[in-house]
Amino acid sequence: MAETSIDQQHQKEQGQAHSRHRAERTCIGCRAQREAHDLLRFACTPQGEVILDVSGRASGRGLYVCCDVVCLRKALNPAKLALALKRSVVVPDFDTVYQEAMRLLYKRLRTCLSLGQKAGAIVSGYVPLRQAFGQAHVLYLILAEDIATGRAEEYRSWCTQHGVPYVTLFTKEELGHIIGKPSRSAVGLIAPHFLKLLFARLTSLERLQAADNRS
Numbered sequence: 327m328a329e330t331s332i333d334q335q336h337q338k339e340q341g342q343a344h345s346r347h348r349a350e351r352t353c354i355g356c357r358a359q360r361e362a363h364d365l366l367r368f369a370c371t372p373q374g375e376v377i378l379d380v381s382g383r384a385s386g387r388g389l390y391v392c393c394d395v396v397c398l399r400k401a402l403n404p405a406k407l408a409l410a411l412k413r414s415v416v417v418p419d420f421d422t423v424y425q426e427a428m429r430l431l432y433k434r435l436r437t438c439l440s441l442g443q444k445a446g447a448i449v450s451g452y453v454p455l456r457q458a459f460g461q462a463h464v465l466y467l468i469l470a471e472d473i474a475t476g477r478a479e480e481y482r483s484w485c486t487q488h489g490v491p492y493v494t495l496f497t498k499e500e501l502g503h504i505i506g507k508p509s510r511s512a513v514g515l516i517a518p519h520f521l522k523l524l525f526a527r528l529t530s531l532e533r534l535q536a537a538d539n540r541s
């Protein structure tokens with residue numbers, strides 16, 4: 327049921343997106359064009375200070391950067407920013423921006439899960455999850471970092487049995503809080519469109535995390 331309604335919603339959104347102008351922006355690090363909501367937005371204040379736009383609504387000229395540490399390093403080059411903005415700029419410290427960006431991406435991930443819960447794309451709790459696995463509805467599983475060992479083994483064996491990938495993310499408390507429930511050892515995702523959204527969020531986070539040793 328939930329799957330159908332989310333897919334219909336997705337088709338509707340896709341249709342609208344195609345009929346309207348797609349919000350694509352160019353990363354000032356690598357020049358690739360991506361959808362704005364997959365990028366980090368920076369804004370330049372009237373004083374020439376370049377800030378990470380955490381709300382997505384900060385006023386001032388916007389600059390976009392991929393969620394990738396290599397792009398972020400390239401983008402935070404004062405000469406490059408001055409050229410792009412045609413003015414002298416104050417560029418923030420890389421480590422500060424990096425930490426802010428990580429927090430922002432975790433926030434986007436939590437928002438994504440919370441929306442998924444509201445859209446009926448998430449199953450949680452031992453019995454509902456066992457049923458959903460039994461009906462082959464589970465597409466992806468998130469296990470809490472502090473899940474009990476025995477329970478984790480059981481969930482992982484279901485995943486193996488049904489060919490369902492899983493990730494370990496957040497604490498039980500956090501997982502529950504995100505979806506507006508008591509603490510949760512695991513949450514299962516059952517809607518394909520939602521899974522695509524979640525993967526996009528997870529990939530952004532991984533690219534920002536993984537890449538620091540590439541620089």
Ligand SMILES: [Zn+2]
Pocket residue numbers: 353354355356357358391392394397
């Ligand atoms: Zn880039």
